[in-house]
Amino acid sequence: MTKIGFIGVGNMGGPMARNLVQAGHELAAFDLDEEKLNLVVQVGARRAASVADAVAGAEMVVTMLPAGGHVRAVYTGEDGVIAASAAGTLLIDSSTIDVDSARAAHAAAAAAGFEMIDAPVSGGVGGAEAGTLTFMCGGTAAAFARAKPILDIMGGNIFHAGDAGAGQVAKICNNMILGAAMIVTGEAFTLGQRLGLDAQSLFDIVKTASGQTWALTSYCPVPGPVPTSPANRDYQPGFTVEMMAKDLRLAQDAAQGAKLATPLGAAALAAYSLFEGAGNAQMDFSGIIKMLQGEG
Numbered sequence: 001m002t003k004i005g006f007i008g009v010g011n012m013g014g015p016m017a018r019n020l021v022q023a024g025h026e027l028a029a030f031d032l033d034e035e036k037l038n039l040v041v042q043v044g045a046r047r048a049a050s051v052a053d054a055v056a057g058a059e060m061v062v063t064m065l066p067a068g069g070h071v072r073a074v075y076t077g078e079d080g081v082i083a084a085s086a087a088g089t090l091l092i093d094s095s096t097i098d099v100d101s102a103r104a105a106h107a108a109a110a111a112a113g114f115e116m117i118d119a120p121v122s123g124g125v126g127g128a129e130a131g132t133l134t135f136m137c138g139g140t141a142a143a144f145a146r147a148k149p150i151l152d153i154m155g156g157n158i159f160h161a162g163d164a165g166a167g168q169v170a171k172i173c174n175n176m177i178l179g180a181a182m183i184v185t186g187e188a189f190t191l192g193q194r195l196g197l198d199a200q201s202l203f204d205i206v207k208t209a210s211g212q213t214w215a216l217t218s219y220c221p222v223p224g225p226v227p228t229s230p231a232n233r234d235y236q237p238g239f240t241v242e243m244m245a246k247d248l249r250l251a252q253d254a255a256q257g258a259k260l261a262t263p264l265g266a267a268a269l270a271a272y273s274l275f276e277g278a279g280n281a282q283m284d285f286s287g288i289i290k291m292l293q294g295e296g
Contacts (some may be wrong), residue, residue, distance in 0.1 A: 013064030068101025100272035186289035
């Protein structure tokens with residue numbers, strides 16, 4: 001049994017934390033949203049009154065926070081993770097944030113004598129609930145080895161991507177591919193239907209042909225072909241439009257910093273930003289097919 005402090009138990013962090021409790025670990029949880037926090041406390045977590053309370057006496061700390069500014073504040077604040085954690089605590093940040101903030105958190109942790117990994121995830125709420133997330137980890141090999149037994153409880157695919165920040169780089173590159181792939185998949189189904197081709201027929205053909213992608217075979221944006229896709233539940237998330245736009249924005253910011261043109265990534269961000277701005281922020285990202293079809 002490991003003593004774990006878990007900060008940020010929202011849509012993703014909540015099921016991740018619950019899986020750790022159900023695996024027998026002693027977990028103290030903190031979140032500003034009392035309703036989300038209650039869901040973790042109900043399965044056996046201790047309700048922490050603050051960040052400092054959550055990490056007190058912990059052997060490991062896991063954070064799942066909205067943005068880089070939150071990570072910097074939670075880790076480096078006066079009563080934050082680094083100030084309040086005991087010597088030897090392993091720090092794991094599973095937020096999806098900008099690479100600079102991730103590396104700043106690593107640097108602050110290292111200066112204070114802590115090992116840390118950035119470990120953003122892919123797999124959405126369904127993957128978090130099922131414990132099948134993909135973790136993309138940046139940090140030293142030693143820190144990754146310490147974290148892996150805990151990550152194995154929450155995920156099905158655990159990768160050491162490289163040094164500090166490498167997990168974030170892998171995540172934004174992955175989601176840039178996913179965002180663009182979902183748009184072109186939606187375009188193809190819209191075109192096919194407009195020209196009289198049945199969606200199931202197109203799916204059956206493309207899933208065995210060179211156009212096959214995860215966006216098609218696991219998350220098809222039209223109702224029918226993939227029963228578990230959000231298209232069959234009126235595009236309830238899943239992974240929201242708001243979160244996809246955020247990740248694409250992080251990718252574009254990183255590309256600009258690297259002085260690299262990524263025109264398809266930029267176009268995907270423009271499309272999702274437009275769809276988000278039309279009032280669809282909390283819809284599943286695959287719902288962007290509605291805009292391609294002239295709706296929403």
